[in-house]
Amino acid sequence: MAQLSQDCFAFGGPMLSVDDAVALIAARVTPVADTETVALSAADGRTLAADVIAPLPLPPFTNSAVDGYAVASRDLPVTEAQALAVAGRVAAGGTAPDQVAARHAVRIFTGAPMPQGTDTVFMQEDVQLDAEGRVVLPPGLKAGANVRPAGEDIAAGAVGVRAGTRLRPQDVAVIAAFGLTHVTVRRRIRVALLSTGDEVVAPGASRGAAQLYDSNRAMLAALLRRLGCTVNDLGIVGDDATALAAALAAAAAHNDLIVTSGGVSTGEEDHVRAGLESVGNLVLWRMAIKPGRPVAMGVIEGAALIGLPGNPVASYVTFVHVVQPAIAALSGGVWRRPMAMPVRAAFAYRKKGGRREYVRVHLRRGDDGVLEAVKFPREGAGLLSSLVETDGLVELSEDVTEVAPGDIVGFLAYATLT
Secondary structure, eight states, X not given: OOOOOTTTTOOOSSSBOHHHHHHHHHHHOOOOOOEEXXXXXXXXXXXXXXXXXXXXXXXXXXXXXXXEEEEOGGGOOSSSOEEEEEEEEEOTTSOOOSOOOTTEEEEEOTTOBOOTTOOEEEEGGGOEXXXXXXXXXXXXXXXXXXXXXXXXXXXXXXXXXOTTOBOOHHHHHHHHHTTOOEEEEEOOOEEEEEEEOTTEEOTTSOOOTTOEEOOHHHHHHHHHHHTTOEEEEEEEEOSOHHHHHHHHHHHHTTOSEEEEESOOSSSTTOOHHHHHHHHSEEEEEEBSEESOOEEEEEEETTEEXXXXXXXXXXXXXXXXXXXXXXXXXXXXXXXXXXXXXXXXXOSOEEOOTTSEEEEEEEEEEOTTSOEEEEEOSOOOTTOTHHHHSOSEEEEEOTTOOEEOTTOEEEEEEHHHHO
């Protein structure tokens, strides 16, 4: 289990910016030490524990990039077409002919090894065959054209995939191209997940007239699993600071991270702060973010705790911008802030300076073909429909106070966030 000091997140400011919170997490969290070796077929989404060094060059041999005719550069036509005898044929996976004599060409196919003595390939659509079966080559082709040299992609001994990479299908492809069947990854991060409050009940349970079904826990569990975490679902803890403290202490003993939903505001029935402080150390209470200002961060017996707001939109937004970087740090990975795509605002909006805000929008094309962001018509952070009926979030930085129709704003698609 990751072991954090009680003051590892300590920060003296009254309200932390999103960037400062992420930087603090990256600087202070120690990755889990345990690793395991998994089959390459099961490696997608796992975090690489050590650099994968290329045991061979890619490609491992010089080959043709096209279907055509391989020749030596010394025989390239300069000012007028010339015909060369065809000395043989080599297909992908085949054996290249021996040394090719001067003024001869070899019929070759994409991926086939280059015959000895040849270094340039004419594309088949650029040549003709004459009545004698010779290939007629046009002038003007540069030496080395249409050839993929050995090691052109990755040299032997170079780093193919770096430690800390959360493996994607393309990373898996590189490792497979080296002929490797297994890879060493960090073990999965163990996350305890629980909801708080008497006002929520589990889906399928009997619901009182003043209660809601717990949607946050289902959403957060799905998000955590997408990040490759092992989720320990602790259910719902009611509005009881003592019971919550006991649940948090028990969770800290067997998990790297505890994620809670609800109970992090300042009301009399918000017990996460009191529960945390009775068994651990509270180090952050508020962030300069909307939706989601009340976010708790702390440490309990070496396990990190992040308490998210109860409103589902705020819970989603803070998960993306706080929990995801924490999981990356615990996994030994590098957190890369999602890149916002510039789009044109089709809405007006005002906000306070000094905090980052995320506006739910869907995209459409304007009459001129430019992508426009259309704001969801309602504001509430409790509106699940606003996450379902939009395409992503417009990110407004701390120094922005107003958006006018036609302004260029940064758009973050949900698909790039989770």
